[in-house]
Amino acid sequence: MAKIVGTIYTTHVPAIGNAIRNKKQDDPYWKPFFDGFNFVHDWVAQVQPTVAVVFYNDHGLGFWLDALPTFAIGCAEEYKTKDEGWGIPTFTDFDGDTDLSWHIADALKRADFDVVTCQEMYFDHALAIPMELTWPGVQRPIKIVPIEINTVLFPIPSAARCLALGRAVGKAIESYGKDERVLVFGTGGLSHQLEGERAGFINKKFDLDFVDSLPTNPEWATQFTGEEIAESTGTQGVELINWLAARGTIQGDAKTLHMNYHIPISDTAACTMVQVAA
Amino acid sequence: MTVYTETIFYGPASTRGYPLNKMCFTFNDKAARDEFVSDEAAYCKKFGLSEAQTEAVAARDILKMLAEGGNAYYLAKLASGVLGLDMQDIGALQTGVTKEEFMAKLVAAGKD
Numbered sequence: 001m002a003k004i005v006g007t008i009y010t011t012h013v014p015a016i017g018n019a020i021r022n023k024k025q026d027d028p029y030w031k032p033f034f035d036g037f038n039f040v041h042d043w044v045a046q047v048q049p050t051v052a053v054v055f056y057n058d059h060g061l062g063f064w065l066d067a068l069p070t071f072a073i074g075c076a077e078e079y080k081t082k083d084e085g086w087g088i089p090t091f092t093d094f095d096g097d098t099d100l101s102w103h104i105a106d107a108l109k110r111a112d113f114d115v116v117t118c119q120e121m122y123f124d125h126a127l128a129i130p131m132e133l134t135w136p137g138v139q140r141p142i143k144i145v146p147i148e149i150n151t152v153l154f155p156i157p158s159a160a161r162c163l164a165l166g167r168a169v170g171k172a173i174e175s176y177g178k179d180e181r182v183l184v185f186g187t188g189g190l191s192h193q194l195e196g197e198r199a200g201f202i203n204k205k206f207d208l209d210f211v212d213s214l215p216t217n218p219e220w221a222t223q224f225t226g227e228e229i230a231e232s233t234g235t236q237g238v239e240l241i242n243w244l245a246a247r248g249t250i251q252g253d254a255k256t257l258h259m260n261y262h263i264p265i266s267d268t269a270a271c272t273m274v275q276v277a278a
Numbered sequence: 279m280t281v282y283t284e285t286i287f288y289g290p291a292s293t294r295g296y297p298l299n300k301m302c303f304t305f306n307d308k309a310a311r312d313e314f315v316s317d318e319a320a321y322c323k324k325f326g327l328s329e330a331q332t333e334a335v336a337a338r339d340i341l342k343m344l345a346e347g348g349n350a351y352y353l354a355k356l357a358s359g360v361l362g363l364d365m366q367d368i369g370a371l372q373t374g375v376t377k378e379e380f381m382a383k384l385v386a387a388g389k390d
Binding site for chain 2: 155197227
């Protein structure tokens, strides 16, 4: 049977892609962020995942306003990336795990999550950067199942809905018959706002309250509407709903093995965290 | 707290901003970026940008692009990919401070 080995949560700021490309990991600006991955590298080497299920939000590469899903799951044999117009490197492609993708997609639909299934799908930095950070400079030993969540067009799916989605995905993984070792990612956040007169908004207190809530009280964030989350954490900080979905895959309480929080990376309060079932 | 609600992107803004955002979406391709640079006004016209949107693009006025329905994620393809600005340049432009002041504000947010 498949087993969830744990969850990794991390920021996916596009500028990280350039920092990796230009080998800036030890640069004083970047070091406090990249050092947060030393633990991740050791831990991943121990738990040896075979599949990564990644909750992320697309920024206008795989999806755009012409047809914008609230939830979409990749069911492809391979996933491609390409130039996303942000002036950052183009990342490498990934192999998919179609059997697991369909298993999860079917389970979601049977659980009344009307998820869009994608047999061709481009992914952007929001998926690629966490993979590059977790498996730097090596052939990644995993297949992926991407699950995309809309954070562009409001109303965004509620925190409660994303947590429930994650719980349904977690149940689906645990009922999968093959012996896969599944590592779940939630990418994006934490607080940041790129646009408007409030550009540069960061809210350390809210971020830390959110992080503290995740192990044993992930429902904490579900008291807020999408708009209230945007108010507290910035219009792009709402990406934390990807974290809630990832957290939901761990049934019951979780425990945090590692946390690194650093302000700022670009305009963002950067955070990296590893959690496993308590 | 009036600022944040203005930047939350709902359907009506998405309708108003569709030509502008659609143009920005094309900037995923280098050929499109080059075509824009070679004749900005013609490229804006090709996508049916309104007069106000075209003026905002010509003036590099990001706040006005937002007011005309631009979405931050797509505008970033114009601002970063085409105009070569980084997020701190863009932040400074929008908030009326220097880049150094904008970056200092970010650092200060970590010390609270």
